Amino acid sequence: MGIDQHQGVRAQSLIQPAADVDVAAWFPESGTKRIMNFQTESTISRRSLLQVGALGAGLTLADGLRLQAADKAKGGLRSAIFVFLEGGPSHQDTFDLKPQAAAEFRGEFRPIDTSVAGVQICEHMPNLARDFGRYAIVRGVTHNLADHGIGKKYVLTGNLPTPVLQYPEYGSVVARQHPSARDLPTYVAIDEAFVGPGYLGTQYSALTAEKPRHGFPYRVRGVTLDDGLTVARYSRQKQLLDDLDTAFRGFENLDDEVRSLDRFSEQAYQIVSSPRTRTAFDLSKEKVSESDRFGKHEFGQTLLLACRLIEAGVHFVTVRLRPAEFDFDTHSNNFSKLRTLLPPFDRGLSALLQRLEDRGRLDSTSLFVTGEFGRTPRVNGGGGRDHWARAMCSLLAGGDVRGGTVAGAS
Structure with missing residues (x-):
């Protein structure tokens, strides 16, 4: 599957770097090759982007996996965690606030400073603001499929949906090209997979694990x-x-x-x-203090489980909680819902980044966080924001990603 044949998620044709962002610094590797149509005509390393972004950006994943296998002896990427935020979170109320916009656009939340001067995010994510040095923000990611079903298939496979061919999700491709040890699943999906293995076949399906609940025995x-x-x-x-x-x-x-x-x-x-x-899979083996650090909620405990699986040798974990429990589809009451959703998201994701770094796994684990699209710039009459595929935000961490950086704009 080569560069020319693959249809990936674009980022502002495809990513429009912010004026003060040095793309070469974001991916600090020499030997570049043009693979995207950047408006600034910048080039980045094909190898770097494949290794740190292909799992999320829908680029040539198969090529990326081959490169990872070749780099294994040198201690390169060995695993990935894909956190999918069901429903499509509002980018302008999380990682791309517009405080100078008119009231009907900017919303109710105020921005707060991160650990990097000049970069601000939502006030309801203080932990991620403090830990910005561990991850990068990609703003202005865009596509044209503002429907949940086809939008999710696009983002979860990197291919435009077609009735003729069922494309596999990323973890299934990993299961085929980069299997774990025989006694470990290569690909685990928590709480459920959405797309499945597609044309690769059933043997490359995810092991589906239910979400863990804090304080309850966990069975898979x-x-x-x-x-x-x-x-x-x-x-x-x-x-x-x-x-x-x-x-x-x-x-x-x-x-x-x-x-x-x-x-x-x-x-x-x-x-x-x-x-x-x-x-x-046995979360009872974690110290109470470590479990509490992730939060006594399903999102945090799910990320803790994802960490344990990666540490055991699982190569790919998808975290996708069902909409009934963790739904960012805020057509109404956007701000009150986000006041509930963002604190566990902030605490859980911050704890995940800290644990990966503390245990020396951040460099060998690619982390990608995204929804299927963003939300409309204008707040609607019900206090919500509707589907908006023209702009969204994604987060990248691990591998060659340089934390504390922003790429793109909306």
Whole structure:
């Protein structure tokens, strides 16, 4: 899948760097090649952008994974966390405030200074303001699909949706090209996957884990054994199934889907019988103070789980909470809803960045945070903002991304 064949999410044709941003400094690597139509005609390193941005920007992910595999011996990127904010958060009320705009545009929130002079974000994200040196803001990301269904498919696969071909989501591509150890899932989706493996086949599906709840035991369907079922008993059951499969194999005319399910079942057995995998999902092993740092809410605990999975060796984790629990689709009461949504987002994401850095994993883990689109500049009659695909904000961290920087404008 080459550069010319891939259709990725654009950022202000495609990204319009702010006037005072040095793009070369943002991706500080030599050896550049033009891959986007920047309005300033700037060029950035193809290798750098693939490694730190391809997982989110929808660029040539397959090429990026090949580069990551080649760099593994040199300690390059080994994992990724994709945090998807369902519904499309309002960019001008979070990371791209317009305090000088008229009242019907600027909204109710005031900007606060970050740790970098001249960069401000929303007052309801004080932790992320303090920690701005750990991540970068991409403003003015744009596409033209202002519908939740097709917009999400575009952002989650990097390809324009088509009824002819079902494209795989990023984690499924990682599962195919860069598998984890046999006893670990390569790709985990919390709380649910949206697109699936597409044309790659069922064996590259995510292991879907329910969101954790603070203070409650955590069980994962397919990893946590049913009550009374030991690993030894489960192994005997699997051996019986294998014997039956062998006995009837000669009478079957298996299609690709059945073979795919067989491979998926074998992988599932390796995972369910793995102490390492069960330990990775066991949040009770965390200190109370560490759990509290992420917040006693579903978003924070989900990010803590994502951290544990990456530390165990899982290569790709998607965090996508269901709209009923964490919905940024604020057609009405935008500001009151954001006053509820932003504090757990701020606390959880800040804790995630701190933990990755404290444990020496920020350089080897790519973090991408985005929704499917932004919200309208004008506040509507119900105090909300509607769909607006012409501008949105995304966050990048890890790998070669230089924290404390801003690219693009809206």
